Amino acid sequence: MASSNVSTVYISVIDDVISKVREDFITYGVGDAVLNELQALWEMKMLHCGAISGNIDRTKAVGASTGGTAGATPPVHDLNVPYEATSEEYATPTADMLFPPTPLQTPIQTPLPGTDAGMYNIPTGPSDYAPSPISDVRNGMVINGADPKTGRPSPYMPPPSPWMNQRPLGVDVNVAYVEGREDPDRGVQPQPLTQDFLMMSSGKRKRDEYPGQLPSGSFVPQQDGSADQIVEFAVSKENAHQLWSSIMNKQETSTKSVTPVIPQRDGIQDDYNDQFFFPGVPTEDYNTPGESAEYRAPTPAVATPKPRNDEGDDDDEPPLNEDDDDDDELDDLEQGEDEPNTQHLVLAQFDKVTRTKNRWKCTLKDGIMHLNGRDVLFNKATGEFDF
Amino acid sequence: MATFELYRRSTIGMCLTETLDEMVSSGTLSPELAIQVLVQFDKSMTDALENQVKSKVNIKGHLHTYRFCDNVWTFILTDAQFKNDDNTEQVGKVKIVACDSKLLSQ
Numbered sequence: 057m058a059s060s061n062v063s064t065v066y067i068s069v070i071d072d073v074i075s076k077v078r079e080d081f082i083t084y085g086v087g088d089a090v091l092n093e094l095q096a097l098w099e100m101k102m103l104h105c106g107a108i109s110g111n112i113d114r115t116k117a118v119g120a121s122t123g124g125t126a127g128a129t130p131p132v133h134d135l136n137v138p139y140e141a142t143s144e145e146y147a148t149p150t151a152d153m154l155f156p157p158t159p160l161q162t163p164i165q166t167p168l169p170g171t172d173a174g175m176y177n178i179p180t181g182p183s184d185y186a187p188s189p190i191s192d193v194r195n196g197m198v199i200n201g202a203d204p205k206t207g208r209p210s211p212y213m214p215p216p217s218p219w220m221n222q223r224p225l226g227v228d229v230n231v232a233y234v235e236g237r238e239d240p241d242r243g244v245q246p247q248p249l250t251q252d253f254l255m256m257s258s259g260k261r262k263r264d265e266y267p268g269q270l271p272s273g274s275f276v277p278q279q280d281g282s283a284d285q286i287v288e289f290a291v292s293k294e295n296a297h298q299l300w301s302s303i304m305n306k307q308e309t310s311t312k313s314v315t316p317v318i319p320q321r322d323g324i325q326d327d328y329n330d331q332f333f334f335p336g337v338p339t340e341d342y343n344t345p346g347e348s349a350e351y352r353a354p355t356p357a358v359a360t361p362k363p364r365n366d367e368g369d370d371d372d373e374p375p376l377n378e379d380d381d382d383d384d385e386l387d388d389l390e391q392g393e394d395e396p397n398t399q400h401l402v403l404a405q406f407d408k409v410t411r412t413k414n415r416w417k418c419t420l421k422d423g424i425m426h427l428n429g430r431d432v433l434f435n436k437a438t439g440e441f442d443f
Numbered sequence: 444m445a446t447f448e449l450y451r452r453s454t455i456g457m458c459l460t461e462t463l464d465e466m467v468s469s470g471t472l473s474p475e476l477a478i479q480v481l482v483q484f485d486k487s488m489t490d491a492l493e494n495q496v497k498s499k500v501n502i503k504g505h506l507h508t509y510r511f512c513d514n515v516w517t518f519i520l521t522d523a524q525f526k527n528d529d530n531t532e533q534v535g536k537v538k539i540v541a542c543d544s545k546l547l548s549q
Contacts, residue, residue: 077483402502
């Protein structure tokens with residue numbers, strides 16, 4: 057009963073998310089197929105870990121469609137560019153590539169200098185490279201001018217706005233700045249040719265993106281237009297990669313990262329150790345071997361604590377502090393969390409936490425609990441713990 | 444609207460994150476969009492918990508560790524008992540992570 061309830065909530069969350077990001081997907085020029093794939097994958101994973109039950113009608117329907125999308129979509133994606141695989145309408149992308157159907161949709165195109173116009177005669181710019189039009193344009197002039205067939209995105213970049221020509225100084229500054237960031241991006245996408253094709257084929261998509269891009273001012277190179285308007289926080293292409301990987305890292309190390317935040321570097325051992333340098337003292341329990349050495353080494357140090365501590369700082373303190381933070385028991389507890397499904401976890405919001413002596417009381421709300429392999433949701437919870 | 448990223452660590456959130464990560468790695472999805480989806484998930488999950496879930500739970504246990512950092516309470520309980528209307532779960536060790544609910548209303 058309870059679990060089917062959870063399942064219902066989860067499914068409604070999935071539906072809610074999918075329906076609400078649909079607009080974003082459209083704005084980004086990503087087809088519904090990708091969204092469906094996302095939903096299918098997500099629900100499949102949920103089914104696998106038992107978070108939702110498979111016997112809900114809607115889920116079944118989705119499951120069926122999962123097979124469909126899984127069969128059709130993924131292979132296409134792998135071969136093609138990021139978002140493009142979804143657009144069925146590009147059955148013959150080559151035609152699109154060679155003769156962009158809507159060249160007029162990039163009004164900026166016109167300002168191009170006549171000499172360079174040849175390079176830009178395919179103006180379809182995908183959002184991917186929009187972030188750094190300037191550097192690409194510049195590359196186009198320098199690099200692609202020499203070797204136009206390298207397949208670099210520059211030829212297809214949205215043409216530079218007129219101000220570029222008017223203010224070469226600004227260009228230079230930006231280029232130097234942008235290019236450094238652009239490089240890793242290139243490294244990441246080793247098949248520029250394929251990418252370019254896809255981008256070129258995206259004449260349609262461009263239409264969607266441009267309204268956002270033009271008004272936002274092509275001045276700032278990192279703005280890729282598509283993100284600027286829709287996203288609450290501006291995420292540029294490069295940033296998004298970093299942000300995304302940081303999110304992924306955070307998921308993995310979220311608990312551990314908390315510990316180092318509390319610095320124990322208050323020089324505990326300064327006075328303390330001098331007074332209690334006898335090795336048999338309980339403090340040994342959480343000492344590192346390094347500190348034991350400190351104990352052993354200098355008996356005279358007691359008399360002159362300062363110099364010894366200075367030396368000790370170099371050799372012994374860092375490991376000592378790290379270990380202090382990791383308190384053995386806690387470490388064990390958190391290690392356990394790395395094992396999926398074995399760790400019991402409650403994620404919630406607290407309204408109030410109070411303590412009287414060793415008695416803790418807390419009221420929580422809106423929680424997700426993962427206990428004994430099952431998910432349980434609650435609206436309110438009260439906790440009474442003794443410490 | 445403010446949201447917590449807290450729920451991303453739940454089963455449903457992890458499933459979503461994995462899915463997005465796979466799609467980003469395969470190039471199907473751009474990272475920007477993936478982040479958008481996660482942000483939307485934060486909202487939707489918070490919303491669903493607030494409006495669709497009615498159950499109450501009682502928690503008892505021995506508090507092994509407590510920590511309050513950056514407005515987040517973390518409790519590690521041992522021998523904890525979770526009671527709701529129709530069920531009682533007993534676990535040897537559980538971690539509770541709770542964000543300040545007041546932050547959401549701001």
